[in-house]
Amino acid sequence: MTRTTNTAVDATLSQRLPVDLVAVVALALLTLALGGGAPSPLRVVLGALFVFVLPGYALVAALFPERSLEDHTEGAVDGLYNIEPGARLVLTVGLSLFVTPLAGILHSFSPAGIQVGTVLPTLAAFTVLAAAVAAYRRLQRPAARRFGLRVGTWLGTLWTWLRTDGRASDDPTAVDGTDRFDIALNVALVAGLVVATVGLAAAVGVPTNGERFTGFGLLTQSPDGDLVARDYPETLVAEESETLYVEIANHEERAAEYTVVVELQRLDDDGRVVESAELDRFQRSLAAGEDWQGPHDVTPTGALTGEDLRLTYLLYVGDAPPSPSTETAHRAAHIWVDVDGDDGVAT
Structure with missing residues (x-):
């Protein structure tokens, strides 16, 4: 029944x-x-x-x-x-x-x-x-x-x-x-x-903690308008701007506030930073899963010029410390450049 x-x-x-x-x-x-x-x-x-x-x-x-x-x-x-x-x-x-x-x-x-x-x-x-x-x-x-x-x-x-x-x-x-x-x-x-x-x-x-990450890099713009990871400038001139493109990809599974610090660094033969000059710092907020690519005009000052200098972009999640470094940064990206002084000569 x-x-x-x-x-x-x-x-x-x-x-x-x-x-x-x-x-x-x-x-x-x-x-x-x-x-x-x-x-x-x-x-x-x-x-x-x-x-x-x-x-x-x-x-x-x-x-x-x-x-x-x-x-x-x-x-x-x-x-x-x-x-x-x-x-x-x-x-x-x-x-x-x-x-x-x-x-x-x-x-x-x-x-x-x-x-x-x-x-x-x-x-x-x-x-x-x-x-x-x-x-x-x-x-x-x-x-x-x-x-x-x-x-x-x-x-x-x-x-x-x-x-x-x-x-x-x-x-x-x-x-x-x-x-x-x-x-x-x-x-x-x-x-x-x-x-x-x-x-x-x-x-x-x-995902495990190891799978949560932030992508970070430097790009340039090709003649056809695409952003590419090549053809970086080899020489900069003090007090003159050069445009690079910063790429940040938030895969931390949560919204994040990022701080980018731009430094020009001189290294000794052992790879240690012996002199540096902070050129800029800026912040960017990204939602979980959001990617961002944006232009940044980097302008070297006359305080640090010469050959084989390292132009370094340091990325921090949250605020950056007063004395940033590659050791404390969450991510870092850099290119090697010569920086000419006001007279157009690298000293």
């Missing part, structure tokens, strides 16, 4: 609304709304579902809108549009692992590149579109043949399995001892897959 009631309730829900597809769309939109901010338990769980389950589930639902013979319900027929539950689960994970990298590969050819802000909306749009197609195809089928997550039916079958204890029964759904072992093994395999999936998502989604 319980199985029949649960089946009727589940069938009624499936006729009115594909609840599983609504849940897929809701989870996809929720993941998109949360975005790619700092990792949290909720983002890890949603990220695991978004990468390993949702795209594949929606696609499988669109390809196979009918229930399988294993549903033990009237109206189920063997045909092109249904597959067994085990195959549906494998295809869900497999197709998700196909669709997600494919979205990344496609974005690698776009100007924006592979970024959370571009790949995430693409995956969400694919999932929503596939779910819409799945809902349309499913509702075109007779109600008795539509696939759906009939949780009540499954719970009723599980209860029957627990009660029979392998004894003979007139109930065609009664499970013998061998089948009980197979079912338990399948449940264990599915549970292990879920645990492994969440664990992998947690390992990928929560």
